Amino acid sequence: MIEVRGLTIRYGRTRAVDDLTFTVRPGLVTGFLGPNGAGKSTTMRAVLGLESPDAGEALVDGRAYVSLRRPLRTMGALLDAGAVHGGRTARAHLGCLARSNGIGAGRVTGVLEQAGLAGVADRRISGFSLGMKQRLGIAAALLGDPPVLMFDEPLNGLDPEGIRWLRDLLRSLAGEGRTVLLSSHLMNEMALTADHVVVIGRGRLIADTAMNTLAGLFRGDVLVRTSDPERLTAVMRARGAEVVTEDDGALSVHDLDAAEIGVLALAEGIPLAELSPRGASLEEAFMRLTEDSTEYHSGGR
Numbered sequence: 001m002i003e004v005r006g007l008t009i010r011y012g013r014t015r016a017v018d019d020l021t022f023t024v025r026p027g028l029v030t031g032f033l034g035p036n037g038a039g040k041s042t043t044m045r046a047v048l049g050l051e052s053p054d055a056g057e058a059l060v061d062g063r064a065y066v067s068l069r070r071p072l073r074t075m076g077a078l079l080d081a082g083a084v085h086g087g088r089t090a091r092a093h094l095g096c097l098a099r100s101n102g103i104g105a106g107r108v109t110g111v112l113e114q115a116g117l118a119g120v121a122d123r124r125i126s127g128f129s130l131g132m133k134q135r136l137g138i139a140a141a142l143l144g145d146p147p148v149l150m151f152d153e154p155l156n157g158l159d160p161e162g163i164r165w166l167r168d169l170l171r172s173l174a175g176e177g178r179t180v181l182l183s184s185h186l187m188n189e190m191a192l193t194a195d196h197v198v199v200i201g202r203g204r205l206i207a208d209t210a211m212n213t214l215a216g217l218f219r220g221d222v223l224v225r226t227s228d229p230e231r232l233t234a235v236m237r238a239r240g241a242e243v244v245t246e247d248d249g250a251l252s253v254h255d256l257d258a259a260e261i262g263v264l265a266l267a268e269g270i271p272l273a274e275l276s277p278r279g280a281s282l283e284e285a286f287m288r289l290t291e292d293s294t295e296y297h298s299g300g301r
């Protein structure tokens with residue numbers, strides 16, 4: 001379990017993390033989401049004891065990470081896949097980590113295989129692609145067979161096969177009862193991988209909820225096609241609907257449901273060619289949840 005309690009971290013006048021509290025539970029994959037600069041990496045560094053909080057604490061299985069005697073056996077983490085010694089081979093790198101944590105050499109071969117790196121185990125890391133470095137970082141995190149795993153943007157640089165491999169791995173690790181936390185910008189992938197989501201913006205908690213309920217927090221729209229879009233738009237707006245005309249001429253309608261639109265169109269004698277309720281995607285839910293807390297807007301605001 002990872003517990004973040006009242007965590008506050010300031011850089012000068014910036015509150016990178018602001019009184020943040022959440023718990024990452026075992027047996028689930030928890031997605032950590034937030035716009036650029038929201039404070040995800042800073043929070044994860046604090047969990048690893050790489051930041052000194054101005055207030056609050058971050059605990060791994062009830063203890064500060066730095067106080068763990070064999071940390072790799074309690075939590076495996078990948079923060080920055082590029083931060084490895086390029087001159088070593090993958091096997092030597094993992095061997096070094098294993099020795100310093102009292103882990104047997106046999107485990108090195110095991111995690112190399114698990115990460116799909118057995119064929120390149122004796123090559124220097126400097127020649128690795130970003131995706132291979134991500135796999136190596138994940139192999140290192142798995143080395144101590146830890147009950148808690150935490151990955152910052154582990155999907156970066158992975159090809160579709162790699163993304164699928166990681167999704168299956170994370171789900172099976174959670175299925176074994178481990179605690180799994182990962183951040184990612186890839187919303188569709190997160191929707192497929194995570195059971196639970198913690199969303200932050202400007203260092204503050206915005207949502208801590210089951211993945212299934214996140215998209216459900218927001219009503220989707222209704223897609224309407226008609227031969228008389230101008231009149232139908234006017235009628236729906238008069239009833240308080242928000243109507244946007246899409247590129248192909250279809251109408252995207254909020255604040256009226258499909259049945260209400262059908263009744264209105266019938267009463268006005270306006271023919272309908274399509275009337276389809278659409279659920280909000282995770283991406284839409286995320287954008288709406290975080291629209292007030294994005295630090296970097298496109299358009300340079």
Ligand SMILES: Nc1ncnc2c1ncn2[C@@H]1O[C@H](COP(=O)(O)OP(=O)(O)OP(=O)(O)O)[C@@H](O)[C@H]1O
Binds near residue numbers: 038
């Ligand atoms: N070493 C630092 N010195 C000063 N400010 C920092 C430092 N590290 C982070 N920040 C600031 O703290 C805030 C949170 O940054 P952080 O990297 O934790 O966000 P993030 O959610 O991981 O973002 P991204 O998705 O872009 O990686 C940002 O405003 C960032 O500019």
